[in-house]
Amino acid sequence: MAPPAMSRWWLLAPVLLLYGALALLPVAVIVHFSLAGGGNYRAVLGSPLLARAITNTLVISLYATVITLALGFLLAATLWRSGPGMRRVLLAFILLPFWTAVLIKNFAWAALLQDNGAINAMLQGLGLTGGPVTLLHNRLAVVIGMVHYTLPYAVFPIYTALQAIDPRLEQAARSLGAGALPVLRHVVLPLSLPGVYSAALLVFIVAAGFFITPIILGGPSDMMIANLVDYYLHEMADFGRASALAVLILAVTAVLVTVQQALPREGQHGVA
Amino acid sequence: MTVAAQQPAPVTTPNAGGGRRVVVHDVWKSYTPGTYAVRNVGFALEPGEFLTLLGPSGSGKTTTLMMIAGFETPSRGEIRVNGIDVAGLPPELRNFGIVFQGYALFPHKSVLHNVEFALLMRGVARRERRRRALDMLDKVGLAGLAARRPRELSGGQQQRVALARALVFEPDALLLDEPLGALDRKLRETLQAEIKEIQRRVGISILYVTHDQDEAMTMSDRIAVMNDGRIVQIGTPAELYLHPATPFVADFLGETNLLTATCLGTDGGHVRLRFADGAIGWAAAARDGVARRIGDSVTVAIRPERIRVLRRTDSTETMIDGTVGGGTFLGRHARYVVAALGGRLVVSVGGGDPDSALDAGTIVRLGWSRDDAQILGEPEAPPEPDQRR
């Protein structure tokens, strides 16, 4: 006689309680505050601050995404073509930044990019500039910090897509007369595109949500959308507008994440 | 000494059918020092010929094809196309059409662009490309499907696209690497016929790799049987079937009876033998050119369908007696296991009439003619790599 099934569903209670209290409830509170008094959304949406923050966020994130994708593709492709030994070495380098806190990375960049920092010293030492170049507290520094943080995120979706390409497709192309560059153009790039799109969206989502980096590496005019929430809360003590903005951010993020998850991860294999 | 493979003829032989003469000479491939995936392989693919490399997994047949295609480099030996050594050429500069297992059609390109690809790589102008590709699609019977994607096609259609793609640029030969491996029997037979038909129409030489002996027998002009990296025997399907050179070949192609006997004497190309229970019989001499002396022990192969169950009035040169052990009615023929010659013989009797079936225990007289039994050569020890270099 079989023993009664041991139900494990009740084990989901802790995580559900925790999330309910500290994820759902806060969101509910935000929504509540955003609707209180009416007019919060209108005020936020009409504010020139928002326009500024959105523009900054989009421009900076797009710059960072494009650069990260290019570098990420290079790293992913090299990983793909490497033997097991080199692959381990490359992975160690790529994963190392994952383990360091974003704060630490930003500090390091702040120190390196300052007027008397190592980068400027190198530029002047190589004779490329006469005096120190302003590399810190501006948009450039924020982009650098963003690329540094998101590059590991970009490598893996692209690498996965490259790995999924059937090696026989490359052999077929070569047997038909394709050299290395035509193979790249006609086989590798098109079939890795889903991975590239997935990586691009992921990088963009992560970059657009940045809070710390714009403050440490950016200037006053580089305020991004997350900083605006902080501004409304701490500078203006305006709970309503802060909440309205937070709701908007959450909604957009939810849409983007859903799209990113729904994207195919790899090109078709073409096996009969 | 290896069994006779065709010796490469001088280059002055004119091209008969479509394609160039591909000669593989003394090719070896080693991945780790001391072990060889391919040893001492040599053969010629004549223009217009359908030659199959047949063997079990690991026999080196796919490695050999890959070396001809250029994806692997031989450790030793030469590969020549119409006399020209292709050793230094990467696959993209060799002029072979290849059909891979699974077809490897570009999933993101249309059928037309798949077929045009080789022409695009060769710098053919757009209008000309399109014309030739559509022409080729027509030849394989896919005229209306140019705009489709590969995933929208059936398995048979995909194969035809793969063939069209590989033939459109008029290659020196077509190489096929087990293209039908994953398919069910019915579909496989249909597609085999299609490949033969297209070859006939286009007139190209084909090198085909498979482990399926039925497939090889059906499609090939000649078969090269491979085992453990070397070619064991090359010949027409009939030659290999009726006159196998070694026990491996005899056993790999269809069912066979293997008997031990002692040499009593020779007569031209045939040998008189004494079998285990003392019975005397005749068999064709072995194909390895090694002379057998009186008293030598040999292995003889006889196909089940070549052994006749003799009626009282029949007589053949070799006659032996045996007792029927059991039988199975298989529709087209009946299969009997007969105790004879100190062992068992499998005998296949055609025209399955259940009423004339032989019951167990029946004493029968069996016979064969001297050409139906084949003495087999010994599987030889691996030769040392040629020290002279």
Added chain:
Amino acid sequence: MASPDRAHGRRFYPLMVAACVPVLAFLVLPTLVIVPMALTAGDLIVFPPQGISGHAFADYLGDQQWMQSTKLSFEVAVLAVAIAALAGTSAAVALHGKRFPGRGAVTGLILAPIVVPLVVLGLGDYLLFAALGVLGGWAGIGVAHGVLVTPYVYISVATSLAAGLNPALVRSARSLGARPTSVFRHVYWPALRPGLCAGAVLAFAVSFDEVVLAWFLQGPQSTTLPVRMFTAVQFELTPKIMASASLFIGLATLTLLAQALIARPRRDLV
């Protein structure tokens, strides 16, 4: 079986590796310059440092406020790990080996905190705690972090269970008469222990490093070390900050080692 000819593109492979070198240097060097900068003898943060001295570390260790923040960060992280261990492990055990239509969605929800923008969570927690009157306490930060790091524990335990525990083992244990507690102790626990340890170490590191939630939920007595560093750096980059940053790097190294050691596959599990 023929291996693909790697000679193809062999001309390009060295070029690719060469092109990767500056990118890899870009990724790794910033982290590597922290510790040398913290060892500077001077008062400026420069690389290469002006002489070697441990005075920055002495400054850091001697600063009562900074040490209090360090202690607070530890306490917060411990609380977060405790909460996440409970929630993440129980969820992983609950879902182990079960297939059902919405499984992807449920897993996605459990992993959601990783993707939710931290400002949103930070603001929400702030408003909630303010309404409840508990804003500014260290426990609140710990609990908020608990949500944040639960996904890491979940993934780690789920992976460890999937690799080491055959659902058939549970059935056979039960058919032999074992009660749920025994089943847990003898069948589940050995399988999930490596994942739990690895996940706990990772969760600790994530909580310790975390800035945004700690920033929103800070109080006069509840300033975590990252928040203190974050505030300080907006005014002035001092070696003391780099010294405390070195602590983070040490922690990260420990985490890496722990992951490598703990998460090694064990042969004694089926």
